[in-house]
Amino acid sequence: MSDLIEIVDSLENRISKLLHKYDLLKQQNADLKGKIKNLESNSEIQVDQLKQWEEKFSALKNANAMLGSDEYKRETKLKINALIREIDVCIAQLSE
Numbered sequence: 001m002s003d004l005i006e007i008v009d010s011l012e013n014r015i016s017k018l019l020h021k022y023d024l025l026k027q028q029n030a031d032l033k034g035k036i037k038n039l040e041s042n043s044e045i046q047v048d049q050l051k052q053w054e055e056k057f058s059a060l061k062n063a064n065a066m067l068g069s070d071e072y073k074r075e076t077k078l079k080i081n082a083l084i085r086e087i088d089v090c091i092a093q094l095s096e
Helices: 001-068 072-093
Strands: none
Touching: 001 072
């Protein structure tokens, strides 16, 4: 009978330890999920900032080309031609 009591006590101790570990892992999981959300938010902010800097860089390249810089003239001419084609398409759609 005392063996049975020892087995039951041992099982209770193991179950208690498992429940404690489960609670710790659940808390750790919640913390990691919070960190993931935070990192995803930071990543989105950085992607938006990168897009803004790329747009600014493109505008500066175009401005340099218009000021006489030979380095970006070809790109600027292509960009202007693309804009003119877009305007022509818009005009054509409006006149229909």
